[in-house]
Amino acid sequence: MENRKPSRISLSGLWSIPATRALVALLFVFLLGWIFNAQGAFFKVGTHRDALRQASVYGILACGMTLVIMSGGIDLAVGSVLALIAVAFSLMTIHWGWSPWVSLPLSLGAGLVCGAVSGLVTASWGIQPFIATLAMMVFARGLAKTMSGGMKISTAVKNPDGTYRYVDVPAMFRFVDSRVLHGHLAVVTVIFLLCAAAGWVLLSRHCLGRYLYAIGGNEEAARLSGVPVKRTKVLAYSASGLMAAVAGICQAAQEQQGDPEAGAGYELTAIAIVVIGGTTLSGGRGGMGLTLLGTLTIGYLDKILSINAVPEASRLMLTGAIIIVAVLAQRRRKS
């Protein structure tokens, strides 16, 4: 980070700001879309709305992941917690017919608890975040499968005699999967932007932000300076669990079912988004705006590959290459 005000705007000064680099990566992806526009599909409003829609669940996960990574940790459990909450929310709202005023807080609370457990295990017992959240990842997946009996929780409800009856898709599900602004913006995108905004406020206005940076930069120094390390870490992981719950609810609404296998591998995409945005894995540097840029970059890249019907193998290789290039460009320069 620049520690002296530049007397004039210099290119190297601009480039050293992480947001600039993230923006350049995003603009590069837009340029790719402009060139490979798939017979004009890239210029349609619907394409942009859909690109944002499909990136939103990953973006919500990335919001929580940003806090955790900034503190120098990692949360591998978010994909599994997503599935667990998707199953729980679907069970409560579709099968048991509970009001969303009850099932929503319960589902969000359950996600928060999962995150808090991960945070406590790593902060209180000193177990490495990788291991603690790996254990939660496996446990939450198992719990999701147990609760659902291995089947998706859908609008086809099994009667005691083995036949199926069909219930309506609950209004809450329809609402989350709907669009606003004359059909130009998906509700899940609005939810993602709200999560990002909440995260941004938390980081910039609240002392939590300063504590997270301090712990990520040098945990021992932070502890000696009086930063409440344990409490801050538990809060960061709890926030990540809460975001995973929000993502699970959005996922369930968009699939109109709770799938215990949902979210497999989503944690890696969330980490990639955070890293491409410019938050370093070693911690101490980063922010919510960067994560927003990273979400857009990955989201649009996926969309451009999709509208051009690029074969699967090529997609994987291209995405991997771009992750490396973006991270290389994000490396902190020695001034």
Place this chain on the structure above:
Amino acid sequence: MRLFNRATLLSLLFAVSALLLAGCGQSESNSSGGANAVAAKKPKSTYTIGMSQCNLGEPWRVEMNAQIKAAADKHPNLQVVFKDAQNDTLKQRAHVEEFVSAGVDLILISPKEAQPLTEPVAKAMDAGIPVIVLDRAVLGDKYTCFIGADNKKIGHAAGEWIVKKLGGKGKVVELKGLMTSIPGQDRNSGFRDAIAGTAIEVIFDADMKWLEPNARQEMESALARFNKIDCVYAHNDPGAHGAYLAAKAAGREKEMIFVGIDALPQEGVAYVQQGILDATFQYPTGGAEAIDAALKILQGQTVPKKIVLGSRVFDKETVAQGGRPLE
């Protein structure tokens, strides 16, 4: 004292070895020699069947186990032990070896893949345990019986149904399952064979890896590119459902027909009944047929080497009667 201890140890060792050899001798006289020959066993009061499933993470396989259990429950003399390899080939290998050392009377296996499981299955056959292979084949022919459906035939039937429904011409979006898997390749090639020579054109295809969110994303891209789509052919019902949701969000679900494969009762068949899908083709699990064949083998009868399961089509007209069998 030391001499006494050594003597006790040696005599213990002798006793244990003698027991082991005697036990081995007994089982050897019971087991059969050749790989395909049916064992001439004394009829027992209960038979233990070991069932090795490759991945209970897939609802279709949960259904397979449920059908096996339902069929076995009808026969009190059958006891089935289920093991789930959680999509790990080495774990599944270990499960087969565990069944062999436990000395089960018969093994049912739905392998994750052919090559790594061929030898454990062969070793089980050598140990005199008949093996029924379900759904995915192993290499060679060292097993008792293979029971599975023909994905190529199902893909072909889906293609024929679409040709008939669209009157021989139309624009189709194909949402493919994992194309590195045999079912994905077969459902694709069977379909393409059926539409070859007609005016049915595949305008967009993508690998959605059997997953519903992926299918929805790909369908959104197709909807953005093409103003007119007549049909969506997805390699499984979750894929077709995801495509339907994408089309519905775009207000275009009435423009096209949706066809899926699998026809699980609470999924594909339910979707047809609810008017979401226009047709789904059953990919039978073969659970009931497996128990039938197992009983025959245990009672000393011969069974065919390969049992190809039939399939059924569920569409608006036939869903109430439980679908229509395919020829």
